[in-house]
Amino acid sequence: MATEISTLGEFGLIKHLTDSIELKNAETRYGVGDDCAILQYGENKDILVTTDMLMEGVHFDLTYIPFKHLGYKAAMVNLSDIYAMGGSPKQITVSIALSKRFGIEDMEDFYAGLRLACEAHGVDIIGGDTTSSRTGLAISITAIGEVEKESAIYRNGAKETDLICVSGDLGAAYMGLQLLEREKDVYYKQIETAKTDIERMAISQPDFSGREYLLERQMKPEARRDILEQLRQAGIRPTAMIDISDGLSSELLHICTQSKCGCRIYEERIPIDYQTAVMCEEMNMNLTTAAMNGGEDYELLFTVPIADHEKIEQMKDVKLIGHITKQDLGCALITRDGSEFELKAQGWNPLT
């Protein structure tokens, strides 16, 4: 720490953070600096808008997530929502409320992360709000993007016999969080019990070797633009699509409820990384539960007509995990031994 933000003031801080931002998209006519940003979208485009709010102590813990990663993740989870409609993100606005305990350097790091994510996806930062908070940090990001007119992919288009597909692997971000929480507890217990300076100096930093993938999935999620590109190249148009933020189970139920259908997915087909499996074993947790309900994967879950079966089989990093059924058959997971379990919405567990 840290240069106090009061040395710059509101307008000074905004200028400091946004001065070097270059607008790159033709759709962005004017960015930071007036009452509004100004956009121009082509007449053959629909405009997509999504927004997310992240609260300290609920969505992130600054004990272990660095500001740069926080900025990166905050942007990425919004870009993921634009891709989940089949669109291309073009702009974000960034609002942040911060308390006295944060310095200018923290905000620089946060913006560095934001900009890294935006540059990787060709997105302009066009505005926002910077204000103070009495307590923790609050972040609100709105992403805007485009999709060919009338071509957005909704959650409600899945049809009976459609195949259910998922990108990447599931449960790793959740196990990364479990790992970080565990090491945080260990660290604080060591601090509590250390009686002398020598004991305090001997407190070991956690060793994350062999678990890097779990941490990366938790702290640096990647929105799957590449999957949309593959689908386009393969000539596949998903009938329904959603990104996995609250867990596979919850997102599948969204698709089935809105599409008025049921589904069967197969436990043995759920893509899981080796590190995720090892971590679950070590922590005595159920692997399938972690993959089904863990959340924060930011992978794409989508359905395609059964006629695309072979094309899907040839796609890299996409796995076919089940199929859509009639609504009255419900939504179920078929386990390795052939039992059926009804899917339950987990989602956000509010205020409890």
Next chain:
Amino acid sequence: MATEISTLGEFGLIKHLTDSIELKNAETRYGVGDDCAILQYGENKDILVTTDMLMEGVHFDLTYIPFKHLGYKAAMVNLSDIYAMGGSPKQITVSIALSKRFGIEDMEDFYAGLRLACEAHGVDIIGGDTTSSRTGLAISITAIGEVEKESAIYRNGAKETDLICVSGDLGAAYMGLQLLEREKDVYYKQIETAKTDIERMAISQPDFSGREYLLERQMKPEARRDILEQLRQAGIRPTAMIDISDGLSSELLHICTQSKCGCRIYEERIPIDYQTAVMCEEMNMNLTTAAMNGGEDYELLFTVPIADHEKIEQMKDVKLIGHITKQDLGCALITRDGSEFELKAQGWNPLT
């Protein structure tokens, strides 16, 4: 109070609050319910985007602002930014983070206020995020609107000899806040010193009669669409425009800095309501300071070519307060006795 929000859950709460929302604008193709909202704007339109974050204890105090007013105000301050570019608001997204101490009824009231503001201005609520907070309430609203292509009114177009105009009157919202703060202190002091139940029952509720206008300005600001309509009818196109959220002084400096010019405004011309003046007198505060630096007026401040002088004089509820000068003359207030005072940026006083 209050039904616990946990009885509904995240998805239940969102459904409860948004189920009865009807989309009214042709530009809104799809609202709440998918990963993104979908908009279609005509090819001859530019799109305006603005966002604001409101934090409990910083921007509002739930001791005296009811949830319905909070929702109304939160929407209105964003609509005001769209009007300040010469545009028409069409959509808002609403993100809210709340802690356990709030109930479903609070959220219903908040949404009732939001909807009242949106209906009055023909705006659709198209999405948002509802999540939990460890401490206070956080609100983030993004407003989207349209303006004729290449016709947005920026802050940077003021020219030497242009006239400086302001709508409505200034300082009332600020004095409303002072009044509320004073009565809150009085109330808490009475509670502290009351020793018996009879004494506690005798604590008087504040009497706001004769000060209703101040409270209304603080708790129920109105974005000035009517002023834009008047300007359009009179055939006046402002050269620069901004809405007054941080105080006249601060906003004038924004216009002058961005337009690379100076200004002279006249103390005697600053529009002030009778109740504002009485309140300042009663509280021993400087009236001009309240009007110049109070903020939260949400009036429009704009400049017009000198040729529009007569047209401006005929406008209702618009006052000519000064003129634009060369940059090297600086920005000054001319007092009643002819002295010049340099304008200072107040703005937000961050984290101090």
